[in-house]
Amino acid sequence: MPSDGDGAEDTVPSMLWGLDPLHGVFAKLYIKDILQLDNSQHVPGVFFYKTHPISKVDILGTIVQKREREKLFSFGVDDGTGVISCVLWKKRRPMEGPKPVASPTIGLNLQEQLSRITMLEQHTSQLELGDTVQVRGWLRDYRDQREISCTSLSKVADPVFTAQISRMLQLPHLYRTFYDQTFQLTTDSTEPNDQRVRILSLQRKIKQFLNQNGVKNFYQQELETINSLAFIAQQDPVSPCVQHPPQPSQVTDEDKELRSLTLGVIRDDSRRPKYVDKGCPFLHILSCVQHGYSAGVNEATMQRVLDRLESDSQIVSTMERYYMAS
Incomplete structure (x- = not known):
């Protein structure tokens, strides 16, 4: 695996990473570079391309591997520079029951929404080897392998390779103009260097x-x-x-009591009917931890604990900011 990015982290404090435009976007990178990104030594889920902190990526490539499991689809995507695994979690649906009756005043048809989810899953399952796809998602390391946890994965109708040619022309410009440029904080007269x-x-x-x-x-x-x-x-x-x-009390990565309590909340509550479909939402987990551990635990601390548990394969994120035990 890539080496730790301690040198890159020392360049800019983590509290200022958000000032780097690349930290908040889906960075368009070659897969070979994604596989070689340095891990952040202190913040799970953050990786470094040179001095730039990156957590989300956007790739365009061809499906060369395909697997379906009980809870997810896994696709190997190749852009010509490398192959990376892209994981798309299935949306869990409740058991069949009486069909809900749509209310004319509310206008929300639950059966229609479930049908749409089913159609999306069927569309995903119909992706075949050789299809060109665009993938967006969060980067993570799972069992020492770099992969993308997809927020979107869509087939690209590209019979004359228009999208691929456009990406080939766009990437060198992005690298030259942004990625290969050192991120530096701007200063003014009121904030000396x-x-x-x-x-x-x-x-x-x-x-x-x-x-x-x-x-x-x-x-x-x-x-x-x-x-x-x-x-x-x-x-x-x-x-x-x-x-x-x-x-409010701050915590470090060595606080095993906080990690244990958080894992217990997710294990217990993800079995409740209210959360069995999508997992426990972030704010619910935060509220339980604040009551059971300390009111001083803030959102940033909670996210760091969840990222650490996920990197240790003790929990999985079923969708953005929803979690359940592995």
């Missing part, structure tokens, strides 16, 4: 302190009592270190 250096220095010091002291959770106010950390923060003329009221 050396402030970024202090932010990076403080970030490294905090990581070092947490690792050396085996800290599993903490309050922001507690970090402000550490002289070596406070000294760096006080050097910042824009955001001086001041005393704050206690902030």
Whole structure:
């Protein structure tokens, strides 16, 4: 597998990754480059092409492998530079029962919606070897193999290779103009360039302190009592270190209690009739953890825990921000 992207991560703090336009889009990359992306050492589900953090991709290629399992379709897609596995999860439907009667005032026909889902699955199952498809989805490593968890997978009617030629012309321009350019933070007169250096220095010091002291959770106010950390923060003329009221508890990847509680919530609640079809929604999991562990667990922390559980194959995402136990 690719090496860890610690060098790339040190270039820009993770809190500023969102400023890179490539972090929030479906990046169009060659498959060979997707397979060689560096893993983020600290944030599961994020990968690096040079200095750019990437979590979602868009590819165009030919189906060269096809498998259907109980819960998913798996396609091997080849763009001429490499082959990558693309996983499309089936939408779980409730058991057959009395047909719902459409209400003329509401206008929602549940039977019609189920029929549409069935048609979409049938369309996906009819994809054959040799079909050209466009795939969009989230990158992940599963059992040491790079794959795409699809948010969309559609057949491209391209008898004269128009789409493939267009992609071949587009990709070199994207690489030259964006991907191969180093991502740099812009600065102005109110934010001197050396402030970024202090932010990076403080970030490294905090990581070092947490690792050396085996800290599993903490309050922001507690970090402000550490002289070596406070000294760096006080050097910042824009955001001086001041005393704050206690902030919500933060956690680290070593907090096994939080991971265990989160996994228990997903295992138990994904069996409930309310969640058996799609899995547990993110906000439900967050609410349960906040009640059972700490009200200080925020969305970013919860997402990090879920990504870690998924990378360890303990849970799977059935659709965006819905989870169930493996």
